[in-house]
Amino acid sequence: MSVKPLAMRDVLLDRIWQAMAHDQKIFFTSADFGSPVLDKIRADFPNRFVNVGIAEQNLINVSAGLALEGYTVFAYAIAPFITMRCYEQIRVSLALLSEVRPMNVNLIGVGAGYSYVVSGPTHQCYEDITLMRALPNFRVLSPADHVSAGSLFDRCVSTKGPKYLRFDAQVLPVIYEAGAPDLDVGFHVHRRGERVCLVATGYMLHTALKVAEELAAAGHSVGVIDLFDISNFAADQLQTVLSSYAGIVTLEEGFRGRGGVDAMMFEFIARRGLTARMLNIGVEGGYRFELGSRAELHEQVGIGPQFVLSSVANFIQSLAI
Amino acid sequence: MNLSPIELREKSHWVWRETLAVHRRAPETRVASSLSSIEIFVALYYGGVLRFYPAQPLAEHRDRCIISKGHGSICMYPILADLGYFPMDELQRVCQTGGFLGGIPDPVIPGYETVNGSLGHGLGVATGMALGLKRKGSDRSVFVVSGDGELHEGANWEAIMFASQHKLDNLHLIVDNNGISMLDYTDDIISHGGLTERMTAFGWDCFEVDGHDVGAVQAALKKMKTSGEGKPKALIARTLKGHGVPGLENAPLSHIINPKPELIDSLLQQKA
Numbered sequence: 149m150s151v152k153p154l155a156m157r158d159v160l161l162d163r164i165w166q167a168m169a170h171d172q173k174i175f176f177t178s179a180d181f182g183s184p185v186l187d188k189i190r191a192d193f194p195n196r197f198v199n200v201g202i203a204e205q206n207l208i209n210v211s212a213g214l215a216l217e218g219y220t221v222f223a224y225a226i227a228p229f230i231t232m233r234c235y236e237q238i239r240v241s242l243a244l245l246s247e248v249r250p251m252n253v254n255l256i257g258v259g260a261g262y263s264y265v266v267s268g269p270t271h272q273c274y275e276d277i278t279l280m281r282a283l284p285n286f287r288v289l290s291p292a293d294h295v296s297a298g299s300l301f302d303r304c305v306s307t308k309g310p311k312y313l314r315f316d317a318q319v320l321p322v323i324y325e326a327g328a329p330d331l332d333v334g335f336h337v338h339r340r341g342e343r344v345c346l347v348a349t350g351y352m353l354h355t356a357l358k359v360a361e362e363l364a365a366a367g368h369s370v371g372v373i374d375l376f377d378i379s380n381f382a383a384d385q386l387q388t389v390l391s392s393y394a395g396i397v398t399l400e401e402g403f404r405g406r407g408g409v410d411a412m413m414f415e416f417i418a419r420r421g422l423t424a425r426m427l428n429i430g431v432e433g434g435y436r437f438e439l440g441s442r443a444e445l446h447e448q449v450g451i452g453p454q455f456v457l458s459s460v461a462n463f464i465q466s467l468a469i
Numbered sequence: 470m471n472l473s474p475i476e477l478r479e480k481s482h483w484v485w486r487e488t489l490a491v492h493r494r495a496p497e498t499r500v501a502s503s504l505s506s507i508e509i510f511v512a513l514y515y516g517g518v519l520r521f522y523p524a525q526p527l528a529e530h531r532d533r534c535i536i537s538k539g540h541g542s543i544c545m546y547p548i549l550a551d552l553g554y555f556p557m558d559e560l561q562r563v564c565q566t567g568g569f570l571g572g573i574p575d576p577v578i579p580g581y582e583t584v585n586g587s588l589g590h591g592l593g594v595a596t597g598m599a600l601g602l603k604r605k606g607s608d609r610s611v612f613v614v615s616g617d618g619e620l621h622e623g624a625n626w627e628a629i630m631f632a633s634q635h636k637l638d639n640l641h642l643i644v645d646n647n648g649i650s651m652l653d654y655t656d657d658i659i660s661h662g663g664l665t666e667r668m669t670a671f672g673w674d675c676f677e678v679d680g681h682d683v684g685a686v687q688a689a690l691k692k693m694k695t696s697g698e699g700k701p702k703a704l705i706a707r708t709l710k711g712h713g714v715p716g717l718e719n720a721p722l723s724h725i726i727n728p729k730p731e732l733i734d735s736l737l738q739q740k741a
Contacts, residue, residue: 175604195604198635206593206627213597216582217605237624240584241594248576249527 151322156297156315157224157258161185163301164222168193171305175214179207179225181258186224204229208237208255215251220305226264227257227273227314231280242310243283254304256313260290260350261401261431263317265442269435273314277349277400278407280312281378287311288378292353293320296376299328316351318442323353329374334381337389338372344395344464345371349378349409352399352429352451359457368464370397378409387420395467397427397460401451404430427463429456470552471517474684481511481683485713486737487547487560493733495564497572501711501723502541502616505647508683509614509706513643514548516687518694519612523553526579532609533598535582537591538616538645539573545580546570554579589622591615592642596628599640599701610694612641617661618650626671632701633672640701641693642673645680647710651724668703680706 165188168174176189176197190197196219200207204225211223223230231238242253257276264271280288289311291297297315304311329336338353339360348356353374360372371393375381390396396417400409410428417424432450446452472480484507492500513519513534522528536542543563550557555569555578562568569577573586583594592613599611619625632640646664648655655661665675674697678689686706693702711717714728714736 175601198600200627200631203627203631205624206596206631209590209593209624209628210597210600210631212583213594213599214601215597216594217598217601219601219604236587237590237593240587240590245576245584 151295151325153319153322154294155183155319156291156294157183157256158185159294159298160256160301160313160315161189163298165189165192167301167305168196171220172196173218173220174305175219175221177207177211177214177221177223179204179229181225204233205237208234209241211253212237212241212245212251215253216249220252220254222254222256222304224256224258226271227259227276228271230255230257231273231276231312235279238310239283243285246285246310250308251310252305252308254311254313256315258315259317260314261316262442262445263351265445266439268437274402274431275406276312276314277378277402277409278411281412282407285309287380288314289376290314290349290378291376292348292350292374293323295322295324296328299331303331314350320351320354323357323374329376331377332382333385334375334377335386336374336376338374339370341369341371341393343393343467344368344397344460345373345390345393346397346399346460347373347375347409347413348399349375351401355446355451355453355456356399358453359460362457363460363464366461368461370460370464375409378412383416383420386416387422390417390422390424393424395427395463396424397429397463399429399451399456402430404428404432404450425467427459429459470515472515474687477511477516477683477687480515481508484511484544484547488544489714489733489737491543491546491560491563492727493730494561495572496727497564498543499540499572499724500543500728501714501717501726502538502645502647503543504712504714504717505680505708505710506538506541506614506645507544507712508681508686509643509645510542510545510548512683512686512690513612513614514552516683516690518687518690520609521552523579526554530609533582533595533611535591535595535598535611535613536574536585537613538588538619539585541616541645542574542585542614545574549578549580588616588619589624592625593628596632596637596640599632599637600635602639603637610639610641612643614643614645616650617644617646617648617655617664620644620661620664621650621659629668629671629673636699637701638697638699641690642701642703643690644703644705645708646705647708649710649719649721649723653721665705668705672700674700674702676702676704678704678706680708681712
């Protein structure tokens with residue numbers, strides 16, 4: 149029986165709504181950003197919901213203050229705004245202050261990558277992985293479907309410290325039909341391959357799985373890994389998995405070569421002494437204003453399935469030489 | 470602790486001397502803005518305003534004091550030591566290896582609640598604390614001490630609007646209105662002229678006071694704490710940057726001027 153796909157935010161918000169009935173410590177803050185499920189939280193828990201208005205700096209500060217008073221805070225806004233509009237507030241009153249004082253603030257950023265397809269670069273988000281992973285004490289979580297997104301709830305409540313949840317704005321096909329991946333591991337192996345492994349995060353896992361299938365049909369078996377915990381994955385385990393590959397391909401819906409998952413994997417490979425060669429799939433160039441479907445935009449910036457398929461095929465060829 | 474105005478004046482003078490002495494030993498500290506806020510902090514901590522517990526700095530039943538103007542609170546070092554938050558000896562190793570009292574205070578210092586070195590953050594975090602206390606059903610209060618210069622940071626005004634919208638009458642902002650930021654008089658940068666009227670228009674209950682009359686500051690703070698049902702409260706304290714130090718007092722560049730060691734020595738002798 150297949151699981152009906154849902155929006156990541158609705159599934160997590162529903163878990164929060166259910167928990168708020170018995171957990172008086174949960175507080176929800178929003179920067180004037182909603183969802184039908186959020187309406188239930190607003191209606192049922194008006195004392196533990198606050199809309200700060202279009203004011204992300206204050207969203208972070210108020211959330212920090214609530215956390216200092218012992219609340220488990222979920223702060224909710226559009227991804228580029230909840231990360232970049234208020235970056236210094238995040239740095240000072242979440243990353244830095246949590247070094248000294250225990251606090252639990254979970255930033256839910258909706259609109260990873262191109263998921264606000266026709267809204268243009270202000271509402272799209274290609275820099276957040278780089279920025280948020282630069283902050284000590286922060287956990288950066290980038291799920292690929294609603295099952296894994298919803299499963300983050302328990303971890304958000306039980307683990308102190310600031311976290312950034314990078315959510316897609318669209319309803320994505322379900323990947324984890326059989327159940328959520330292991331959060332302690334932080335990554336999930338979807339396919340094992342021979343010489344090349346695709347390491348993808350968020351939406352790009354869907355692209356990676358599609359490409360892997362097509363390559364398999366053409367006789368190339370490539371591995372696919374969902375790296376959903378970008379800051380806290382089980383490093384030894386990942387090393388073990390990757391050590392059998394001659395080539396690693398990173399796939400992210402963010403700028404290529406600007407400190408995202410690609411840089412993280414370069415560091416990982418170098419530090420762990422792996423000899424695999426790398427191919428990085430990420431958004432090429434700068435900000436773009438073309439309109440089109442997400443697939444069309446992805447092809448234009450070098451992260452679409454056709455481009456990835458040919459790039460990986462060439463990469464496999466180059467490794468064979 | 471609830472000292473009389475006369476005792477508060479004596480304490481303020483002691484803090485003034487100790488602050489200069491700290492600066493004499495650690496010239497990296499910002500002394501001018503730490504001299505404008507002395508009576509504010511003395512009234513808060515010795516004037517029967519704040520409930521605090523030096524042996525348990527983060528006791529749930531404390532009033533929260535957020536020191537937003539981090540640099541300009543070096544005068545809190547002698548106060549916190551005097552109150553028993555940490556040993557007096559620490560005043561001898563400000564800005565030194567192994568010490569924890571830095572050029573800009575950090576929340577590793579017992580008695581400091583939040584990160585303050587970067588300006589314009591204290592009030593927003595304090596509003597979150599004030600909201601949290603209300604929602605927990607706590608009767609504890611939140612006090613924030615900020616400079617006037619840092620009110621140029623827009624995030625403050627997000628918090629100012631939020632606090633009145635949510636009727637945070639447990640929130641008290643004290644503006645050390647010394648009229649000078651780093652490079653100039655605030656009136657010549659972006660003026661806060663009519664700050665009381667501005668804050669009132671934003672829905673706050675506002676009080677004004679001579680920020681160097683410690684008895685008046687004490688009285689204003691006590692009045693504030695028990696008044697203003699349904700409104701956040703602000704005390705605009707008229708102060709002088711570099712208070713009491715010739716050449717420094719009210720000088721537009723006082724933030725970055727260090728008084729000469731000989732001047733500090735002679736002041737400490739004269740005013741002993």
